[in-house]
Amino acid sequence: MKLLIRLSLLLGxxxxxxxxxxxxxxxxxxxxxxxxxxxxxxxxxxxxxxKTHLDGATLLIRDGRIEACGLQVVVPPDAVVTDCTGKTIxxxxxxxxxxxxxxxxxQAAGAGQSQQPQPLTSKKGAYAWNEALRPEFSAxxxxxxxxxxxEELRKLGFGAxxxxxxxxxxxxxxxxxxxxDHREHESVLLPIASNHLSFRKGSSTQNYPSSLMGCIALxxxxxxxxxxxxxxGRQMEQNLSLDAWLAQQNLPQIFExxxxxxxxxxxxxxxxxxxxxxxxxxxxxYQRLDEVRATGQGLIVPLAFPEGYDVRDPxxxxxxxxxxxxxxxxxxxxxGRLEAAGIAFALTTNGLKxxxxxxxxxxxxxxxxxxxxxxxxxxxxxPATFLHAExxxxxxxxxxxxxxxxxxxxxxxPETKIYQNWAGGKGYDVNLDKSLPANLFGTFNLNVGxxxxxxxxxxxxxxxxxxxVKTDSSKVKVNFSYLPSGLVTLSFQPDTLAKGYFAxxxxxxxxxxxxxxxxxxxxxxxxxxxxxxxxxxxxxxxKAPVVKPEVGVMIYPFTAFGWQERPTAQTVLIRNATVWxxxxxxxxxxxxxxxxxxxxxxxxxxxxxxxxxVVVDGIGKHLTAGIIDEHSHxxxxxxxxEGTQESSAEVRIGDVLDCEDVDIYRQLAGGxxxxxxxxxxANPIGGQTQLIKLRWxxxxxxxxxxxxxGFIKFALGENVKQSNWGDNNRxxxxxxxxxxxxxxxxxxxxAQEYGKIKKSGKPYRTDLDLEALLEILESKRFITxxxxxxxxxxxxxxxxxxxxxxxxxxxxxxxxxxxxxKMAKHGAGGSTFSDWWxxxxxxxxxxxxxxxxxxxxxxxxxxxxxxxxxxxRLNQEAAKSVLYGGMKExxxxxxxxxxxxxxxxxxxxxxxxxxxxxxxxxxxxxNPLSVxxxxxxxxxxxxxxxxxxxxxxxxxxxxxxxxxxxxxxxNVKKGSAGGEKPTPQKKHYxxxxxxxxx
Numbered sequence: 001m002k003l004l005i006r007l008s009l010l011l012g013x014x015x016x017x018x019x020x021x022x023x024x025x026x027x028x029x030x031x032x033x034x035x036x037x038x039x040x041x042x043x044x045x046x047x048x049x050x051k052t053h054l055d056g057a058t059l060l061i062r063d064g065r066i067e068a069c070g071l072q073v074v075v076p077p078d079a080v081v082t083d084c085t086g087k088t089i090x091x092x093x094x095x096x097x098x099x100x101x102x103x104x105x106x107q108a109a110g111a112g113q114s115q116q117p118q119p120l121t122s123k124k125g126a127y128a129w130n131e132a133l134r135p136e137f138s139a140x141x142x143x144x145x146x147x148x149x150x151e152e153l154r155k156l157g158f159g160a161x162x163x164x165x166x167x168x169x170x171x172x173x174x175x176x177x178x179x180x181d182h183r184e185h186e187s188v189l190l191p192i193a194s195n196h197l198s199f200r201k202g203s204s205t206q207n208y209p210s211s212l213m214g215c216i217a218l219x220x221x222x223x224x225x226x227x228x229x230x231x232x233g234r235q236m237e238q239n240l241s242l243d244a245w246l247a248q249q250n251l252p253q254i255f256e257x258x259x260x261x262x263x264x265x266x267x268x269x270x271x272x273x274x275x276x277x278x279x280x281x282x283x284x285x286y287q288r289l290d291e292v293r294a295t296g297q298g299l300i301v302p303l304a305f306p307e308g309y310d311v312r313d314p315x316x317x318x319x320x321x322x323x324x325x326x327x328x329x330x331x332x333x334x335x336g337r338l339e340a341a342g343i344a345f346a347l348t349t350n351g352l353k354x355x356x357x358x359x360x361x362x363x364x365x366x367x368x369x370x371x372x373x374x375x376x377x378x379x380x381x382x383p384a385t386f387l388h389a390e391x392x393x394x395x396x397x398x399x400x401x402x403x404x405x406x407x408x409x410x411x412x413x414p415e416t417k418i419y420q421n422w423a424g425g426k427g428y429d430v431n432l433d434k435s436l437p438a439n440l441f442g443t444f445n446l447n448v449g450x451x452x453x454x455x456x457x458x459x460x461x462x463x464x465x466x467x468x469v470k471t472d473s474s475k476v477k478v479n480f481s482y483l484p485s486g487l488v489t490l491s492f493q494p495d496t497l498a499k500g501y502f503a504x505x506x507x508x509x510x511x512x513x514x515x516x517x518x519x520x521x522x523x524x525x526x527x528x529x530x531x532x533x534x535x536x537x538x539x540x541x542x543k544a545p546v547v548k549p550e551v552g553v554m555i556y557p558f559t560a561f562g563w564q565e566r567p568t569a570q571t572v573l574i575r576n577a578t579v580w581x582x583x584x585x586x587x588x589x590x591x592x593x594x595x596x597x598x599x600x601x602x603x604x605x606x607x608x609x610x611x612x613x614v615v616v617d618g619i620g621k622h623l624t625a626g627i628i629d630e631h632s633h634x635x636x637x638x639x640x641x642e643g644t645q646e647s648s649a650e651v652r653i654g655d656v657l658d659c660e661d662v663d664i665y666r667q668l669a670g671g672x673x674x675x676x677x678x679x680x681x682a683n684p685i686g687g688q689t690q691l692i693k694l695r696w697x698x699x700x701x702x703x704x705x706x707x708x709x710g711f712i713k714f715a716l717g718e719n720v721k722q723s724n725w726g727d728n729n730r731x732x733x734x735x736x737x738x739x740x741x742x743x744x745x746x747x748x749x750x751a752q753e754y755g756k757i758k759k760s761g762k763p764y765r766t767d768l769d770l771e772a773l774l775e776i777l778e779s780k781r782f783i784t785x786x787x788x789x790x791x792x793x794x795x796x797x798x799x800x801x802x803x804x805x806x807x808x809x810x811x812x813x814x815x816x817x818x819x820x821x822k823m824a825k826h827g828a829g830g831s832t833f834s835d836w837w838x839x840x841x842x843x844x845x846x847x848x849x850x851x852x853x854x855x856x857x858x859x860x861x862x863x864x865x866x867x868x869x870x871x872x873r874l875n876q877e878a879a880k881s882v883l884y885g886g887m888k889e890x891x892x893x894x895x896x897x898x899x900x901x902x903x904x905x906x907x908x909x910x911x912x913x914x915x916x917x918x919x920x921x922x923x924x925x926x927n928p929l930s931v932x933x934x935x936x937x938x939x940x941x942x943x944x945x946x947x948x949x950x951x952x953x954x955x956x957x958x959x960x961x962x963x964x965x966x967x968x969x970x971n972v973k974k975g976s977a978g979g980e981k982p983t984p985q986k987k988h989y990x991x992x993x994x995x996x997x998x
Contacts, residue, residue, distance in 0.1 A: 025185070037425070038062050040075040041406070044084035047091065049395035050377035059089055061402045064425025069396045086438050086461075090376070090411060091395050092159025092179075092403035092421060094383040096194075096254070096300050097280050097350040099166035101153075102146045102177065103139055117644070117732050118206045128170075128241035130208065132201035132215075133222060136244040137172030139164045140191035143184055150179040154421040155430050156349065156358045157379070157411065159403035160189060160393050164196045166256070167203050169215055170222065170241075171196035173248060176389055178403060180424030187424060189392050189401070195248040197277075198256040199265075199638075212638035213651040213679075213687060216265065221650060221768050223273045228765040249275075252387055254300065256280045260288045261637065264700060265655060267295035278386055282351065284327060286337040287558040291699045298344045298386055301378075303361040304351030305331045308979040311969045319982035322958060323559040323660075325965040330551045332361070335378070336369025346383040347375070363412055369548050372412050401425065408435065435461040436482045440508050443532045448502055448517070449525040451494070458535055468492050488513065552961065556697040557660035560958050561951075563697045569942040570614050571596040573607060574923065577618025582625055582898040582912035586890060593623060595919035598941040603915055616923065621936065624893065624928050625912050626673025626920035629871050630831040630900040631784070631811045631864035633989040634663040635692065635703070636677055640989040643682020646720075646733055646743050649712060650768035651687035653677045657700035663868045663988070664694045668946035670872035671928070671935040673920040674705065676904055678811075679713040681786040681991040684720045684734065684743045686713035688772060689784065691904055693920070696945045709905045711808070712772060715786035716740060716796065717842050719991065724840075741795050747773055748803045782808035782905070784831070786991060788842040790818040797826045809903045811864060813854070814846035820857035829860040829903045834880035836870075851895065852885025862900040868988040879929035889929055 039061040046057040048069055058073035059066065068074075075081060121131045128134075143163065153161065164174035176190035199215040209215045222245065225233070229242040255266045255277040263279050270277050280300040285292045292299075306328040311317050338345050347362070349355045366375055384394025392401050402425040409416045418430040438461065446455040446468070457480070459465035466480035479491040490504040504527050506515015513529035555562030572595045579591040581603070592607040593600060609615060633640045637658040642648040657677075667675070673694055679687035689712060691705040718724060721734050734740050751773035757764045758774075775781035783800075787793050787810045800807050806827045810816060813830040814837060816823060823830060832854070837846035855861045863878050865871035878896045881887040894911075901911025909918050919942035926933040938946035973979060 038079040040079040040081045045088045090405045091380040093157045093379040095161040096383045097348040098161035101163040102143045131204035132169040134168045135170040140175040159423040178424040195251045207644035211642045213656045214642040216655045217650040224766040232763045254278045260284045286334045302351035310979045316982045332368040335365045339374045347378045436464040442534045444529040448527045561665045572614045574616045574618045577623040580624040622924040625897045627671045628674045628900040630862045632675040635661040641680030641682040647685035649772035654690035659700045668938045671922040681715035681719040710781040716792040784809040790815040817850045817853040820854040824858040831862040831864045834877040848884035863895045
């Protein structure tokens with residue numbers, strides 16, 4: 001290589017040393033120069049790795065790799081030497097989620113999708129049945145160097161990225177590449193570096209899955225299918241997708257999320273199948289930090305902080321939730337909180353609308369608590385370790401790729417510039433270094449021909465100043481400039497009367513500057529500047545202490561009415577209340593109830609007050625068991641229906657709990673303590689349900705009612721046969737009520753055969769759909785069925801009896817009064833509305849006496865909501881049967897407490913006020929069936945989750961916190977336009993909703 005670069009040349013002067021990798025498979029042109037490139041960078045502050053830095057060190061590069069890095073490095077005589085005095089060298093950054101870099105994107109989501117339902121893949125070949133499963137895709141096969149994108153990433157400090165095609169649920173493998181402009185053959189570091197997953201089906205044109213719970217079920221089934229295929233299936237079929245899936249299981253598994261709760265859902269899948277994932281988050285995991293830490297998963301964390309909201313219009317501001325306002329303020333603290341929690345993480349540019357803000361946001365994260373050492377670790381060593389690529393990149397140790405940055409100083413300072421980024425052994429200019437080297441400041445003897453002066457160079461490196469001191473001590477300002485090529489120019493007027501200028505140009509050396517120039521008369525002359533002394537040291541100004549920006553308090557859940565400290569169980573004595581026991585004792589006046597350790601301990605009069613007990617005055621108040629809503633759709637994330645197939649028995653509501661749904665808190669305020677969360681009614685066989693306790697502020701798994709019999713949602717009527725779905729939905733079976741019956745017969749017949757195979761001991765493919773149906777046949781899972789018309793109700797009972805099981809509950813059951821005797825004989829319960837009807841044809845014959853008439857015939861009857869708002873007044877819904885049917889008050893009250901507990905098989909623990917049962921209790925200010933009744937206090941497991949007095953304080957705090965944040969936004973935006981336009985929040989789900997708010 002020709003040494004065209006002078007040894008004194010400083011960085012930034014288009015220094016583009018080339019390294020030519022040994023080319024073994026490509027022809028070599030006659031003019032090629034393949035001598036190895038040897039480069040030495042001396043006198044630098046070098047970060048060998050994130051925790052080790054050396055001052056005045058040398059980095060030696062040979063043949064595109066690091067040959068040496070240290071303080072005693074011997075520089076070969078043929079090396080191109082660059083003096084890096086005052087500069088810092090870092091390992092180049094690594095982005096593990098540069099999704100799509102160098103890869104042609106897949107088809108846009110929904111593009112080409114037929115208006116008709118598509119049940120199976122249209123992809124040609126022996127691939128997976130579902131188009132969202134694409135494990136056979138290899139990013140390395142599709143990778144092409146993208147010089148423009150690489151340049152943009154190099155400007156941010158990145159030298160290598162992991163790229164994959166972000167399309168589908170199983171996305172295939174990723175490729176680790178450097179950001180050089182070499183051929184693909186030389187840029188690829190790890191061709192098969194990772195396996196990628198998500199909860200988004202992407203551009204798949206199939207209908208299934210249409211929900212988050214469907215995505216989870218499909219992933220679980222794929223793991224099970226792969227196990228079967230590995231041991232048995234290959235003898236029966238060839239499946240290229242499963243072949244690829246199996247081959248990728250030893251790779252780092254990278255899973256993309258949509259929010260912090262997805263991190264927990266992913267961990268559950270990992271626990272089930274023995275997989276530890278790397279999780280690409282969205283930057284909100286600080287809101288569930290303890291639970292995220294407990295998963296033990298590594299994270300890939302974006303630095304995409306919210307820009308804020310346009311808060312000029314007070315009516316628009318009403319559409320901004322407290323959650324979003326607080327996240328805007330607290331998001332920059334996320335990396336620092338992860339560090340404090342001891343969670344391993346890497347940082348990514350993914351999620352940034354403007355990737356140019358990455359370094360700005362990185363520095364902001366440091367300002368908000370992330371240490372510089374951890375920041376560097378998260379950009380270098382940690383991503384390399386996550387990918388098992390630490391032998392190639394991530395630090396500046398001998399033998400590793402020459403991927404490094406040369407900067408003007410600490411990368412975490414806003415004034416710092418990246419001068420060069422070396423990727424794949426090749427240097428790329430990022431910013432020209434126009435600053436004056438430190439050794440050129442000082443006082444010099446200046447001789448311009450026969451004239452002698454004193455030259456002083458002072459000021460800052462990026463803004464140097466020069467002046468001439470003449471022999472008479474007068475001073476003359478000098479127009480001084482320095483070029484990165486190592487050239488200086490000086491222009492000054494030695495005699496103001498003569499009005500002539502010297503114009504000098506030359507090259508500065510360590511002790512002497514030499515050059516030529518013109519005198520005021522235009523004649524040429526030589527000039528020389530000889531170093532005399534350094535400038536007097538200027539006292540370093542004291543640095544102001546680094547102050548971490550103030551952010552608001554953390555609340556659980558991270559939304560309005562969240563707790564700053566989650567409540568815990570108390571010992572409570574409620575004195576002199578009217579107690580509705582729901583037991584043979586009936587309603588007891590002036591009675592005490594003692595609760596402790598989450599249970600009801602004693603019921604009686606004048607009970608002794610235990611030490612440290614909270615005493616609650618119940619005079620004039622009514623104490624009841626908590627309301628149990630047998631049919632609800634609150635607290636469910638990303639769709640309540642997986643209605644794309646006639647059976648979705650494999651999906652589970654328990655997989656998609658949304659513990660931050662404010663309806664949990666609102667319903668506690670209405671006296672509800674448990675809710676049965678159902679799949680919707682879009683198909684005959686819906687999904688598995690989940691009974692929860694309304695433990696506001698707790699994590700999803702902590703909401704679940706433990707040791708509870710499993711249930712599943714079935715449905716009859718208009719919804720399942722797609723009566724009102726439009727002309728494009730005329731292909732999915734069934735389309736008639738007769739077809740609905742046939743679905744049940746077919747599926748239960750299949751489940752019977754499946755059960756026989758399982759019992760035979762022979763190998764079999766685990767089918768999550770049939771597993772759930774087999775549990776019904778074995779009385780391990782129980783049906784709650786959406787129903788309206790008597791003929792269909794009768795039909796399902798006959799089908800159940802044919803297969804020797806019983807329908808547990810008919811929900812809605814608005815024509816139950818017509819078949820109540822059959823229901824009682826069959827053993828089915830009914831969970832109905834009090835007077836909600838006339839919203840479609842099949843409810844025209846509903847009557848307000850339905851609940852009473854079913855109860856009179858021996859049916860266990862509950863009143864449910866199927867509605868987030870109605871659930872807040874189920875006490876009044878129960879009271880309507882007293883009005884319409886003359887039902888006794890105690891019996892009416894049991895329809896929202898003890899009876900739903902019986903239907904859900906938990907009446908041994910909840911539903912009545914009895915010693916030994918869970919302390920799920922509500923204290924009312926009046927008869928609970930009164931329209932004037934308000935829930936004053938609501939306990940779940942003895943924990944006070946709602947208190948009306950505290951609620952008033954909470955509402956005031958929410959108002960003040962919103963006002964504080966809005967004012968902060970106004971100050972940031974200076975009251976002008978800017979930020980996201982506020983939009984209304986998500987709606988509530990109902991039985992027939994098929995939309996996905998995600």
